[in-house]
Amino acid sequence: MRGKRLIILAALFVVGAYGQVAAVPGDASPRALALGQAYTALARGPEAVFWNPANLALSDSRKFSWDLLGAGLCLAVENNSFSVATYNAHFTAANEKVSPNGSPYYISPVEKKKLLADIPDAGLRMNGDIEPTVVAGLPLNGGVAFAVEEVRSAIAVGFTSGVESEIPKDVLELFFFGNEFAEDRLVAGKSEGYDISDWNGSGWAVGTLNVAVAKPALPARLAPYLSEFTVGSTLKLSMGTYGEIIESGGTGLVAHVGGAEADAWLIAQHAKMGVGVGIDVGIAGRSKSRKTTFSFSALNLLDMFSWNEGVRQDSIFLATNELRISRFLDADSRSIEEVFDNPDFDGDGDPDFTKQISQKPFSRSLPAMLRFGVAYQARPQLTVVGNWDQAFSSKFGMRTRPRLAGGIEYWLADWLPARIGLSLGGRSSSSAVGFAFGPFVLSSMQVRLLETSLAMRGGLLPGIARGTAVSVMFFRLSLG
Numbered sequence: 124m125r126g127k128r129l130i131i132l133a134a135l136f137v138v139g140a141y142g143q144v145a146a147v148p149g150d151a152s153p154r155a156l157a158l159g160q161a162y163t164a165l166a167r168g169p170e171a172v173f174w175n176p177a178n179l180a181l182s183d184s185r186k187f188s189w190d191l192l193g194a195g196l197c198l199a200v201e202n203n204s205f206s207v208a209t210y211n212a213h214f215t216a217a218n219e220k221v222s223p224n225g226s227p228y229y230i231s232p233v234e235k236k237k238l239l240a241d242i243p244d245a246g247l248r249m250n251g252d253i254e255p256t257v258v259a260g261l262p263l264n265g266g267v268a269f270a271v272e273e274v275r276s277a278i279a280v281g282f283t284s285g286v287e288s289e290i291p292k293d294v295l296e297l298f299f300f301g302n303e304f305a306e307d308r309l310v311a312g313k314s315e316g317y318d319i320s321d322w323n324g325s326g327w328a329v330g331t332l333n334v335a336v337a338k339p340a341l342p343a344r345l346a347p348y349l350s351e352f353t354v355g356s357t358l359k360l361s362m363g364t365y366g367e368i369i370e371s372g373g374t375g376l377v378a379h380v381g382g383a384e385a386d387a388w389l390i391a392q393h394a395k396m397g398v399g400v401g402i403d404v405g406i407a408g409r410s411k412s413r414k415t416t417f418s419f420s421a422l423n424l425l426d427m428f429s430w431n432e433g434v435r436q437d438s439i440f441l442a443t444n445e446l447r448i449s450r451f452l453d454a455d456s457r458s459i460e461e462v463f464d465n466p467d468f469d470g471d472g473d474p475d476f477t478k479q480i481s482q483k484p485f486s487r488s489l490p491a492m493l494r495f496g497v498a499y500q501a502r503p504q505l506t507v508v509g510n511w512d513q514a515f516s517s518k519f520g521m522r523t524r525p526r527l528a529g530g531i532e533y534w535l536a537d538w539l540p541a542r543i544g545l546s547l548g549g550r551s552s553s554s555a556v557g558f559a560f561g562p563f564v565l566s567s568m569q570v571r572l573l574e575t576s577l578a579m580r581g582g583l584l585p586g587i588a589r590g591t592a593v594s595v596m597f598f599r600l601s602l603g
Contacts, residue, residue: 150174150283151197151254153594157557157576158530159544161510163496164407164418168603169266172279172335175405175420175494176355179268179275180337182409186275188603190265191568195599197254199592201551201580204242208586213238235299239292246292246321250550252285252520252592266333268603274338275355281331285520288324293317293375302378320373320387327519329363329489335403349408357403359423365430365487366393373440388440392485395433401426401489414500423489431484438478490516504534512549522550530555538563542576545583553592554583562601569601 150173155162163174168188171178178184213230230238266279297317305315337355345352371389378384405420492514499507510528514521526549532542544555557576562569574596581589 151199151252151592151594153195153197153557153559153574153576153596154532154542156197156578156592156594157542157544157555158508158532159510159528159546159553159555159578160512160526161496161508161528161530161544161546163420163494163510164416164498165496165506165508166418168268168601169277169279171268171355172266172277172333172357172403173281175407175418175496176277176335176357176403177337177353177405177407177420178418179277179335179355180273180339180353181407181416182351184275185268185603186270187268188601189267191600191602193265193596193599195255195574195594195596197252197592197594199253199578199580199590200251201249201590203248203581203589205238206582206587206589209238209241211586232300239296239299242292242295244292245289246323247290247295248288249290250285250287250520252283254283254594274336276337277333277335279333279335281333282329284326284328286324286326287520289322291318291321294319297376302376302383305377305379316375316377318375319385320371320375320389322371322389323368325365325367325518327363327365329361329365329519331362332360333403334358341408345408348411350411350413352408353406355405355407359401359403359426361399361401361428361489363397364393364395365397366391367487369436383443385441385443388438390436390438390480392434392436394430394485397428397430397432397487399426399428399488401428416498418494418496418498420494421491422494423491426488426491427486428488429484429486434482434484436480436483438480439476440478441476487518490514490518490521492521506532508532510546514549520550524548524550544578551581551589552583553578553580553588555579555592557594559596567602569603571596571599571601573597574599 150160152162152170155166155174158165164178166174166178167181167184168179169190171184213234266277268275268277270276294317297319309315335355335357337353339351340354341349341352369390369392371387373387374384375387376383376385401423402425403420403422404424405418407416407418409416492512494510494512496508496510501507508530510526512526512528514523517523526546528544528546530542530544532540534540538561540559542555542557544553544557546553546555555576555578557574559571559574561571561574563572564570576592576594578592578594579585579588579590580592
């Protein structure tokens with residue numbers, strides 16, 4: 124039993140952190156992630172659609188570019204409590220302990236209390252995001268950008284998926300120490316029962332089709348200060364699947380010598396498919412010296428998303444009175460349903476653990492957010508970038524806490540960029556590094572190889588970070 128517990132806990136450590144990018148497809152390219160996602164002012168070509176459509180009309184954006192082929196993936200996971208340092212302190216062979224009776228075990232009761240103290244009272248939160256960049260060789264977060272006279276346009280597709288979950292802290296206490304009788308808990312100054320009912324979470328997979336237009340529009344009043352000024356907008360059509368826990372509650376678990384009482388419930392809803400429409404707008408410009416670029420965008424503006432296909436709202440519950448271990452061992456108990464005291468709603472003679480509430484469609488829109496980015500060309504081979512993000516709702520992996528980010532890109536050679544980035548706020552603070560080989564230019568084709576970034580989340584150093592994000596583009600072929 125102890126070995127199984129350690130394996131499960133180690134798995135929780137592996138589910139280690141990601142930052143605030145989940146709600147915007149195309150947001151986690153290796154270059155963007157390596158710069159701490161301070162990328163609003165640098166995005167060009169089809170990438171600009173996901174950051175600021177106005178960047179399409181900047182003079183250094185190619186009149187034609189097409190993300191033709193590629194292979195890559197971004198994977199990110201996080202938790203709010205444990206890090207690699209936690210694992211090293213308690214679960215490596217160097218820290219193996221021996222119990223008083225001589226049997227080996229890995230963590231003592233004192234160490235278990237330390238682990239439990241690392242978990243916030245709100246519970247253990249775990250998040251994960253996956254953003255494939257290509258499917259069957261075709262870019263899944265990319266497209267084509269082109270010009271018709273002064274108007275620059277782009278058509279791009281994007282995809283993002285993720286999951287968030289929050290487990291009650293008392294569930295972990297049961298996991299670490301086993302059940303404790305209510306009388307003993309009261310003597311120790313604790314509540315008599317365990318809160319096992321306060322759960323939260325959501326999961327989603329969203330794809331978008333984006334059509335963007337931009338054009339130069341330098342006002343006379345700004346001409347003395349800027350060399351160019353552009354405006355842009357994106358019409359976004361979205362489709363995806365979504366599920367969430369709406370509410371949870373119950374009296375929890377109370378154990379007495381004569382038996383345990385348990386009561387927990389939650390209400391969840393999901394939709395197999397939903398469709399939505401939204402608008403992004405932005406402005407961008409460059410200084411007279413052309414060394415400084417600024418870019419400001421409002422994303423998911425006027426976003427409307429209706430989840431209306433395959434919709435279900437369900438109540439999920441668990442109830443039992445005077446639960447004893449003997450009920451699990453009773454030879455007459457044919458199934459787990461006979462152990463609990465759940466009601467029989469459908470009249471089939473068996474207790475029910477779920478009950479459908481409705482099939483009513485619901486609305487959950489992608490969070491609106493503002494972005495402001497600056498890029499400064501300090502030297503021909505050195506660019507310094509900064510970014511400010513502000514989301515307006517905490518859904519789809521986003522947080523309303525502002526995020527500040529900065530990064531440096533230095534070209535060691537014409538084909539070897541090195542990048543470093545730092546971000547504070549948002550879902551979690553992070554540091555990141557990255558590099559790439561390319562672009563190698565073959566006629567009108569550009570080839571990039573092994574574009575890679577690694578980010579530490581929930582901590583700025585690898586040992587204390589509570590997770591990681593990795594974005595890799597093994598190769599990408601672009602025309603233009």
